[in-house]
Amino acid sequence: MIVMKFGxxxxxxxxxxxxxxxxxGDRLAQKPxxxxxxxxxxxxxxxxxxxxxxxRDREAADGYIDDLAAxxxxxxxxxxxxxxxxxxxxxxxEEICRELRDFVGAVCxxxxxxxxxxxxxxxxxEWLSSTIICYAMNARGIVTRFVxxxxxxxxxxxxxxxxxxxxxxxxxxxxxxxxxxxxxxxxITQGFIAATAKGETTVLGRGGSDYSASLIGxxxxxxxxxxxxxxxxxxxxxxxxxxxxxxxxxISFEEAAEMAHFGAKVLHPMTIEPAVMKNIPVYxxxxxxxxxxxxxxxxxxxxxxGVKSVSYKENILLLNIFSTKMINVSGxxxxxxxxxxxxxxxxxxxxxxxxxxxxxxxxxxxxxxVVKALSEFAEVDVDRDKAQISVIGKNIVxxxxxxxxxxxxxxxxxxxxxxxxxxxxxxxxxxxxxxxxDAVREVHKxxxxxxxxxxxxxxxx
Numbered sequence: 001m002i003v004m005k006f007g008x009x010x011x012x013x014x015x016x017x018x019x020x021x022x023x024x025g026d027r028l029a030q031k032p033x034x035x036x037x038x039x040x041x042x043x044x045x046x047x048x049x050x051x052x053x054x055x056r057d058r059e060a061a062d063g064y065i066d067d068l069a070a071x072x073x074x075x076x077x078x079x080x081x082x083x084x085x086x087x088x089x090x091x092x093x094e095e096i097c098r099e100l101r102d103f104v105g106a107v108c109x110x111x112x113x114x115x116x117x118x119x120x121x122x123x124x125x126e127w128l129s130s131t132i133i134c135y136a137m138n139a140r141g142i143v144t145r146f147v148x149x150x151x152x153x154x155x156x157x158x159x160x161x162x163x164x165x166x167x168x169x170x171x172x173x174x175x176x177x178x179x180x181x182x183x184x185x186x187x188i189t190q191g192f193i194a195a196t197a198k199g200e201t202t203v204l205g206r207g208g209s210d211y212s213a214s215l216i217g218x219x220x221x222x223x224x225x226x227x228x229x230x231x232x233x234x235x236x237x238x239x240x241x242x243x244x245x246x247x248x249x250x251i252s253f254e255e256a257a258e259m260a261h262f263g264a265k266v267l268h269p270m271t272i273e274p275a276v277m278k279n280i281p282v283y284x285x286x287x288x289x290x291x292x293x294x295x296x297x298x299x300x301x302x303x304x305x306g307v308k309s310v311s312y313k314e315n316i317l318l319l320n321i322f323s324t325k326m327i328n329v330s331g332x333x334x335x336x337x338x339x340x341x342x343x344x345x346x347x348x349x350x351x352x353x354x355x356x357x358x359x360x361x362x363x364x365x366x367x368x369x370v371v372k373a374l375s376e377f378a379e380v381d382v383d384r385d386k387a388q389i390s391v392i393g394k395n396i397v398x399x400x401x402x403x404x405x406x407x408x409x410x411x412x413x414x415x416x417x418x419x420x421x422x423x424x425x426x427x428x429x430x431x432x433x434x435x436x437x438d439a440v441r442e443v444h445k446x447x448x449x450x451x452x453x454x455x456x457x458x459x460x461x
Contacts, residue, residue: 001177002027003222005035005191005213009230010287011129012040014078021137023228023290024186028142030223033177033216034188035149036133037209038125039075042068043192046122053104053121054113061104069097072128079132083139092131100124119159120201126190126209134188145180145187150195152176153215155202162194162202164215166274173219189216210268214282218274225280227267228287233295234259234267237310237444241437244449249293251308252300252394256282258425262311262348262390272297300394307393307402310444315363316348318386318416318430319371322356323378333357339373349388349419349428358417360388360430386416387436389443390428397424409446413439 004027006020024032038046045064052061072093080086100121107117130146137144152173155162180187191209194202204211210227217225234256235245251259253276260269267284275282275297285294321336336357340347345367349360361367363384374380391406397420406427407415413435420427431439 001031001033001220001222002224002226003033003035003213003217003220004226004228005209006037006228006287007209007230008037008040008042010228011036011133014075016287017075017079017133017136019290020228020287021133021140021142023287024137025140025142026290028185031181032186033220033222034133034137034144034186035191035209035213035216036126036130036188037191038129039071042071042125042129043122043206046125049100049104050113050118050121053107053117056108056111058105058108061108062101065097065101065104068100068124068128069093072097072132076132076135079136080139083135085135085139089132089135092135093128096124096128096131115159116200119203123190123193123201123203126192130188130190137186137188143183143185145184147176147180147187147189149190149193149212150199150201152189152219153194153204153212154197155194155204157196157200157202159200159202161205162196164194164204164211165197166215166218166277168197169215170219173216177216177220204270205268207268208270210271211274214271214274217280218278221278222280225275225282227271227282227284229284230286230288232286232289232292233284234297234309236308236448237440238312242310242441242444245444246448247293248295248308250296250298250303252303253282253297254300254425255303255308255392255394256297258390258392259309259311262313262388262392262426262428303394305393305395307391307396307447309392310440310447311390311392312436312440313348313362313388314433314436316360316386316388316430317363317365317367318383319359319361319367320356320381320383321359321374321378322381324355325377335377336374339370343367343370343373345370349417349430351417351419360386360417383416385433386430387433388428388430389436389439390426391443391447392426395424396427403427406443406446409442410439412442 011017049061049064073090076089134144134146154165154168191212232247234248237245239245253272257272260267282297286292345365347359351358371380413431415429417430
């Protein structure tokens, strides 16, 4: 059994969905569980609807829901125009949108938009796409069963970013999928959507459909997990800012996790963890080029040493904490990080000296209370508008001279912090946000374009 996840661009329109169904059709012998995202840009539209509901602007919300219904109804008609199930599919779309309209109206009337209500609203995108695609697959001769992801993916009651209950998921999924497969060629379900143990709708956070696929794959002990997107696998850098990127044929689980965490857009940061638990290979493939090899994400012992990519985070904060009380005092770091934990602020990079701690974090986080608490026993300086560049690979500590030469490629920008992980998978640099794009291009040019980096027997191509 395999799990196949298709992102928003892979199900964006009739042409893309037709191509996706063809890809699934080629995998029927492997008993695919198909996980789909909302149509491209639909989740953004649903977030606008939540904003309207919070502002009690029912007229604007209804207008957006009209747009949502029209797009999906038109898509259903296009996909099913020669099918007897077209009217049924359109009626289902209308029913989902009518329920959404009624719920949004109730929220507007109450004047209170909770996270639980937000999750119910934004989950409708995957519900609509999976419904239409299920009808389309059946119309094309692939007997497909529809499964509600909320029955399978159990999370905490953090409604907008549910924490999966691995044990509950592992217990539920095999039985549900086996039942759905009775007399079927394929099973389809939703990415991103989950539920609490009580059945209340939650979501896994933006981009969470990858995570859904990995969780289902883990529970099924799948042969492989395929993440279908619109690029030819994982690349050496973000092609939106670096013109001459290269496709990477294979990377380790650890490298993929670092790439996702440190800014690569191809995978959700949490995707790798469930796959690692069962050592399930993950393949990143291009639905617009199904014949392409893509990227295989495998155990580290099957991957060669060397640099694989240059990733970045565009908007980070650099926090510098200074206190002479750090010197020869045990428990100081524990006190600092207890404050970050208390206010649920995540930290990326850490660097310490005798009396100073430097940390980076996502620039979208609210750290006012953290700074206030830290300022009671230390001097705190916040540098905004910074960016982080990470060179990621396997055993990069063995690439002698890498740090020196990479720093040389950063000669035209200020470097505020350098951090190397103990796993030797990444070296990261903090620079001004305004310098980030040029710096990424220069580092990539040095590592991957100027005949490769050479050190002893190690060489990057």
